[in-house]
Amino acid sequence: MDWNCTLTEERLSDYLEGQLSASDSAAIEMHKRSCARCSQLVAQVGSLLSDMHRLDFVEEPATLQAKILEASLGPRPSKQGWRRWFAWTPVIWQPRFAIGMATVAACAVIIVQAGGVVPTKLHKANLNPAAVFRSVNRQAHLTYAQGVKFVNGLRVVYEIESRLQPQNPPQENPAPPERNDLRPNQKNPEEKSDQRPGRSQAQSDVFFAQTEPFGTGTPARAGQFSLSATRTQPTSETHRGRNCGRGGAGNAPSTPCDPNLDQGSLQSTISGLTSEDLLRPEWSAP
Amino acid sequence: MEPDAQLVQHCLRGDGSAWEELVRRHTRRVYNLCYRFTGNSTEAEDLSQEVFLRLYRTLQSYRPADGAFPTWLTSVTRNLLVDHYRRTRHDRVTDSIDDAMPLLEEKHSTARAPDRLAQAAELSVQLQRALARLSPELREAVILRDLQSLEYAEIRTVLQVPEGTVKSRINRGRIELAKILDQMGLRPQ
Numbered sequence: 001m002d003w004n005c006t007l008t009e010e011r012l013s014d015y016l017e018g019q020l021s022a023s024d025s026a027a028i029e030m031h032k033r034s035c036a037r038c039s040q041l042v043a044q045v046g047s048l049l050s051d052m053h054r055l056d057f058v059e060e061p062a063t064l065q066a067k068i069l070e071a072s073l074g075p076r077p078s079k080q081g082w083r084r085w086f087a088w089t090p091v092i093w094q095p096r097f098a099i100g101m102a103t104v105a106a107c108a109v110i111i112v113q114a115g116g117v118v119p120t121k122l123h124k125a126n127l128n129p130a131a132v133f134r135s136v137n138r139q140a141h142l143t144y145a146q147g148v149k150f151v152n153g154l155r156v157v158y159e160i161e162s163r164l165q166p167q168n169p170p171q172e173n174p175a176p177p178e179r180n181d182l183r184p185n186q187k188n189p190e191e192k193s194d195q196r197p198g199r200s201q202a203q204s205d206v207f208f209a210q211t212e213p214f215g216t217g218t219p220a221r222a223g224q225f226s227l228s229a230t231r232t233q234p235t236s237e238t239h240r241g242r243n244c245g246r247g248g249a250g251n252a253p254s255t256p257c258d259p260n261l262d263q264g265s266l267q268s269t270i271s272g273l274t275s276e277d278l279l280r281p282e283w284s285a286p
Numbered sequence: 287m288e289p290d291a292q293l294v295q296h297c298l299r300g301d302g303s304a305w306e307e308l309v310r311r312h313t314r315r316v317y318n319l320c321y322r323f324t325g326n327s328t329e330a331e332d333l334s335q336e337v338f339l340r341l342y343r344t345l346q347s348y349r350p351a352d353g354a355f356p357t358w359l360t361s362v363t364r365n366l367l368v369d370h371y372r373r374t375r376h377d378r379v380t381d382s383i384d385d386a387m388p389l390l391e392e393k394h395s396t397a398r399a400p401d402r403l404a405q406a407a408e409l410s411v412q413l414q415r416a417l418a419r420l421s422p423e424l425r426e427a428v429i430l431r432d433l434q435s436l437e438y439a440e441i442r443t444v445l446q447v448p449e450g451t452v453k454s455r456i457n458r459g460r461i462e463l464a465k466i467l468d469q470m471g472l473r474p475q
Binding site: 009010012013014041044045048049051052053054055056057058059060061064065067068069071072073 | 302305306309310313314315317318321322327331334335338339342406409410413428432433435453456457460461463464465467468
């Protein structure tokens with residue numbers, strides 16, 4: 001049978017739904033190759049079918065079901081007795097309500113954690129704005145110091161410092177810093193330094209002293225944290241505008257700043273690092 | 287989940303909660319059929335309410351042996367749509383200016399990068415415009431097959447015509463729809 005455009009149109013739906021015999025399908029395929037019009041028509045209708053089958057149902061108006069029920073069953077009686085108190089519960093049995101509440105709860109937990117509040121030990125005095133501010137400030141400093149410590153512990157930072165201070169022999173560990181009673185979980189810094197061959201506590205102190213948490217002008221020191229952001233510390237310009245000076249809260253003498261640390265030498269040191277330096281296991285000897 | 291036939295039996299015994307469940311299950315399907323046929327959401331809402339009211343009054347006439355409940359519900363809906371169409375035929379403007387004008391922004395939609403939901407919404411609007419330009423017989427056939435996903439046998443029951451006629455209408459409806467969309471400049475060449 002010679003296949004033509006009329007036949008192609010008549011059997012088009014069967015062809016697209018795979019209900020034609022193999023010979024008829026082959027005939028349409030062959031006709032398509034020689035007829036641009038039918039080839040285009042088959043493509044268009046095929047595309048239209050796939051688009052329509054992908055469409056979801058349109059959502060009905062929110063009040064439609066209620067209107068139908070009221071029209072068929074009459075006005076719905078309000079719940080009586082103790083059930084009246086639970087008439088609002090269907091609202092909470094919706095996914096978006098649950099997701100919203102979960103988000104609010106997660107945010108509240110994060111805020112409470114960041115504020116350093118212990119819910120079981122919360123007293124009215126804790127809600128004093130000054131107390132809240134001190135708590136948040138302290139927690140922020142703790143978090144910052146932990147971050148600095150983590151960065152300082154990275155191998156690449158160690159390599160940079162080693163190259164910047166090649167002439168300084170490893171110093172003996174100084175006296176352990178004063179215990180900070182606000183950080184009961186902090187490990188003894190000596191333990192930390194013991195794990196790092198070739199690196200001294202003094203060098204760690206130097207590094208910590210050079211960091212300025214939150215731009216308060218009060219340098220953070222290993223094991224020492226400023227409790228008050230309003231207390232300013234005397235600073236002295238030592239090198240390139242960096243502020244180095246006393247430690248926090250006047251509890252210990254300040255540590256000297258490293259006059260060799262400047263941006264130019266730092267950048268040249270970074271560029272001089274090789275990939276081998278960066279990939280070396282952190283705790284092995286250099 | 288309780289079968290529809292059992293829910294109908296409970297409804298006939300006066301169980302209001304069974305009726306509520308039937309309404310909840312089938313409102314969206316009925317609304318979509320009315321909306322796709324009329325192209326008007328307000329009309330579709332009114333017609334959907336009429337469908338369920340008619341269903342509520344004639345529920346005792348449903349026989350499970352005659353077919354599945356959704357098919358019977360679709361028949362009730364379709365009959366009501368036909369009545370509505372005949373009643374409003376003289377009041378209706380069939381070809382609006384919007385449909386006749388080529389829609390340049392949709393024609394160049396491939397130049398944009400809408401997200402999946404926006405694409406689906408745009409397709410839905412385009413399709414609705416094109417459906418409005420089909421004759422009622424072809425329109426209902428395409429809607430029942432391609433948008434309501436009914437089988438040929440079910441469509442034959444709903445339309446009360448032979449299956450060959452059903453297939454012929456669906457085929458012609460699809461080709462006409464593709465040509466209308468092409469004329470509107472909305473299909474890629």
